[in-house]
Structures are given as C-alpha cells and as structure tokens.
Amino acid sequence: MTRHYEAAGAIDGDAATFWNDDTxxxxxxxxxxxxxxxxxVAGVAVTSHVDxxxxxxxxxxxxxSAWVTQGKVSASTAMTRTISFADPVTxxxxRVVVTGVVNQSSRIAEVKPAV
Incomplete structure (x- = not known):
C-alpha cells in the first residue's frame, strides 16, 4: 500500500487512505x-491504520498563542478512540502528537470531530 505523508490522507473520509509519519x-x-x-469541536475520533x-x-x-492538551491516550490497541474535551473548543x-506506536510507524487513517 502506498504511504502518504500528507495530512490530507487523515481527513478525507476514506479509512483506506491515511497519513504516515516519515520517521x-x-x-x-x-x-x-x-x-x-x-x-x-467537543472532541475528536482518531482512527489508526491496522499496520x-x-x-x-x-x-x-x-x-x-499556544497548544492546549485536551486529552491523552495511553497503552491503547484500539483502532478508533474518541477523545471528548472537557468543554467545547473553538x-x-x-493536532495529534504521537509518542508511542504498536508497529514501527505512526499511521492515522482518520481524524473527525466527535460529539
């Protein structure tokens, strides 16, 4: 499967395409x-790619003026996780900052607003 390094692969509504880190x-x-x-947005749903x-x-x-952490995920093996914010944010x-992966690379198939 072709690897895509552009963020557009994670917001195109197609779970078959994805963003792939380059490191x-x-x-x-x-x-x-x-x-x-x-x-x-009141939260986001983040879907990984199987590999x-x-x-x-x-x-x-x-x-x-600064990045504010709205939620953290640890030790997850779920393909999709929904992160609800404490309060809606305008x-x-x-951004998704990945600090751990199951396989070698960070791959995000979709990031969508969540209710």
Missing part, C-alpha cells in the same frame, strides 16, 4: 490539521 521507530510524530475558519496503530498520544488544540488547529 520509523522515532517518536514523537505530529499530525496537524488546520481549518480555513474557526470551528467548534501502524498509535498507542500513546495527545490531542491538542490551538488557542491563538479553534483553527487540532
């Missing part, structure tokens, strides 16, 4: 999603 066995890896206008499950990561949002940027 096998080296974390942290960061996937940043930027929207053209502010959006309000690159992310096991430890943080979901962060941009508050205009932002133009969401």
């Amino acid at each position: 096998a066995d080296q974390q942290p890896d960061t996937l940043t999603i930027t929207t053209p206008a502010k959006v309000t 690159g499950i992310i096991s430890e990561y943080q979901v962060q949002t941009w508050n205009g 932002t133009t940027k969401v």
Whole structure:
C-alpha cells in the first residue's frame, strides 16, 4: 500500500487512505490539521491504520498563542478512540502528537470531530 505523508490522507473520509509519519521507530510524530475558519469541536475520533496503530498520544488544540492538551491516550490497541474535551473548543488547529506506536510507524487513517 502506498504511504502518504500528507495530512490530507487523515481527513478525507476514506479509512483506506491515511497519513504516515516519515520517521520509523522515532517518536514523537505530529499530525496537524488546520481549518480555513474557526470551528467548534467537543472532541475528536482518531482512527489508526491496522499496520501502524498509535498507542500513546495527545490531542491538542490551538488557542491563538499556544497548544492546549485536551486529552491523552495511553497503552491503547484500539483502532478508533474518541477523545471528548472537557468543554467545547473553538479553534483553527487540532493536532495529534504521537509518542508511542504498536508497529514501527505512526499511521492515522482518520481524524473527525466527535460529539
């Protein structure tokens, strides 16, 4: 399967495509999603790819001057995890910072807003 290093592979609505980091066995890896206008999100659902499950990561949002950690996942083997924020956040940027993987590389199939 072709590996894609562009973030667009993680937000195209197709779980068969995905973002792939370009540094096998080296974390942290960061996937940043930027929207053209502010959006309000109450959380995100992060779906890994079967041959690159992310096991430890943080979901962060941009508050205009700094990144704010909205949730952390540890020791996960789940393909999809939903991270609910304590309060809805209005932002133009969401990022996933991967600090651990089950296999060699960080692979994210989809990042979607969650209710």
